[in-house]
Amino acid sequence: MCPASREMSNNRGNGRGRPGAACSRGTWHPTPSPSSSSSLQAPAAAPQRRGGAGGRGGAGGAAMAAACPRWRERLFALYFLSHIPITVLIDLQALLPAGLHPPSLTELLQWYAATFKDPMMLQPPEWFKAFIYCEALLQLPFFPVAVYAFLKGGCKWIRTPAIIYSTHVATTLFAILAHILFHDFSKSKHLGPQTQHERLVLLSIYLPYLLIPLLILFTMLYNPYYNHVEKRKRK
Amino acid sequence: MCPASREMSNNRGNGRGRPGAACSRGTWHPTPSPSSSSSLQAPAAAPQRRGGAGGRGGAGGAAMAAACPRWRERLFALYFLSHIPITVLIDLQALLPAGLHPPSLTELLQWYAATFKDPMMLQPPEWFKAFIYCEALLQLPFFPVAVYAFLKGGCKWIRTPAIIYSTHVATTLFAILAHILFHDFSKSKHLGPQTQHERLVLLSIYLPYLLIPLLILFTMLYNPYYNHVEKRKRK
Numbered sequence: 001m002c003p004a005s006r007e008m009s010n011n012r013g014n015g016r017g018r019p020g021a022a023c024s025r026g027t028w029h030p031t032p033s034p035s036s037s038s039s040l041q042a043p044a045a046a047p048q049r050r051g052g053a054g055g056r057g058g059a060g061g062a063a064m065a066a067a068c069p070r071w072r073e074r075l076f077a078l079y080f081l082s083h084i085p086i087t088v089l090i091d092l093q094a095l096l097p098a099g100l101h102p103p104s105l106t107e108l109l110q111w112y113a114a115t116f117k118d119p120m121m122l123q124p125p126e127w128f129k130a131f132i133y134c135e136a137l138l139q140l141p142f143f144p145v146a147v148y149a150f151l152k153g154g155c156k157w158i159r160t161p162a163i164i165y166s167t168h169v170a171t172t173l174f175a176i177l178a179h180i181l182f183h184d185f186s187k188s189k190h191l192g193p194q195t196q197h198e199r200l201v202l203l204s205i206y207l208p209y210l211l212i213p214l215l216i217l218f219t220m221l222y223n224p225y226y227n228h229v230e231k232r233k234r235k
Numbered sequence: 236m237c238p239a240s241r242e243m244s245n246n247r248g249n250g251r252g253r254p255g256a257a258c259s260r261g262t263w264h265p266t267p268s269p270s271s272s273s274s275l276q277a278p279a280a281a282p283q284r285r286g287g288a289g290g291r292g293g294a295g296g297a298a299m300a301a302a303c304p305r306w307r308e309r310l311f312a313l314y315f316l317s318h319i320p321i322t323v324l325i326d327l328q329a330l331l332p333a334g335l336h337p338p339s340l341t342e343l344l345q346w347y348a349a350t351f352k353d354p355m356m357l358q359p360p361e362w363f364k365a366f367i368y369c370e371a372l373l374q375l376p377f378f379p380v381a382v383y384a385f386l387k388g389g390c391k392w393i394r395t396p397a398i399i400y401s402t403h404v405a406t407t408l409f410a411i412l413a414h415i416l417f418h419d420f421s422k423s424k425h426l427g428p429q430t431q432h433e434r435l436v437l438l439s440i441y442l443p444y445l446l447i448p449l450l451i452l453f454t455m456l457y458n459p460y461y462n463h464v465e466k467r468k469r470k
Contacts, residue, residue: 127362130413134406160456163395164402171369171406178365221395 068154068225072215076162077150079212080143087140094124094132116202119190120179128179131172139165159220166213166220173210177203303389303460307450311397312385314447315378322375329359329367351437354425355414363414366407374400394455401448401455408445412438 093101093109113122120128142165149158180203185192193199220226328336328344348357355363377400384393415438420427428434455461 125362126413126417127360127410129417130409134409160398163398164452167399167402168406171403172410174365174369175362175407175410178361182361182364217399 069219069223070153072219072223073150073153076212076216076219077147079208080146080150084140084143084147087135087143091121091132091135094121094129095136114191116205117185117191117193117198118202118205119185119188119192120176122190123188125179127175131176134168134172139169154225156226159226162216162220166217169213170210170217173206173213176206177210180206304454304458305388307454307458308385308388311447311451311454312382314443315381315385319375319378319382322370322378326356326367326370329356329364330371349426351440352420352426352428352433353437353440354420354423354427355411357425358423360414362410366411369403369407374404389460391461394461397451397455401452404448405445405452408441408448411441412445415441 089101089105090109090112093106098106109121112118124132142161146158146162146165149155149162180193181199183192185194193202324336324340325344325347328341333341344356347353359367377396381393381397381400384390384397415428416434418427420429428437
């Protein structure tokens, strides 16, 4: 399922596997071999080569940039892992009939909505409900896949799905954050944020769901490790 | 900027350019040469080879699938081209101060909103306004680039930007269509759709902006021509 990452695991574990590259602890260790020399001549491999050849000296920045971004992958894995119970136990309450979730979880949602003044979760507007449907039907099946890919690390096949996921979620957050910041909640049935401080507190709850997807998006787009997927796959 | 498409143009125009492949009128014409033989042995090139070898006979479907999707590219170019005046002349009226657009355009928007009962364009909710900001700041600069890429054809560098664009726009449309179908417009300041027929008429105005981005997304994801970007780039 993930040949790239399997190679990476081999490289990490025992120094074998595909020669020429190994992702380990955020640095890039080239293992030159005759078979990989032609691909290392390619312009696309140049940053990786520079990073590796430069070691931890002056070109250390380039090495870090070209390396498998492990701390970010772990953060993404944690993000997707934590999203599964949040979606199933909390967010889905806005879609499913009342009484389907245990009373303790319903009370937790009520407590959250009252404390952080989030009327959207108790009485979601139609556009917000559409996003929760997307979360349940499109995102939820993706979460375990993303956990697997980012926990294992180096799974480059996650690039396009992750770009789609992060763009989708960032777009939903643009609308949600605008609603939190500027909507007039005074006529809302459930208590909503009124003061600037209340709006910012509620915004801070949702903000990680914009920032982390944006970090995923930029990692997939600009990190050389994920950017040159097929160029390494072909070897 | 677009070496792939330049090669394609060369192939189309004078039969020269990169040997081995040419995208023309929706079919795939291989021009075997010793220099391209190794790359044609790669599994990724198999559908293209089959299509080309099969000509317009039994393998015609495979040929079409692997070929440069010209009619779709032209449709996408037309879509992005038409979006520029719509965004600048109509949609931006919801953001910019009144009086900045010519009175005739303001009247056109008023007529549209009254005829198709679209209160969102006259008094946009905050979440909808966030999407128009995205349209103005993120999408509008992309439109001429996309027109260029799809009009020229075969520009594979458009794949990732097009995936991001189409995912973003499809997500905005999920919210907009849910709002049109299910929101209670009876308390709206401006006339909104009330009957099922009125909702479906308004929905039909927005629907192409879901369907075409979805077609772009699926083309970028599943059309072999766009799917194997780097695999051909490396030749």
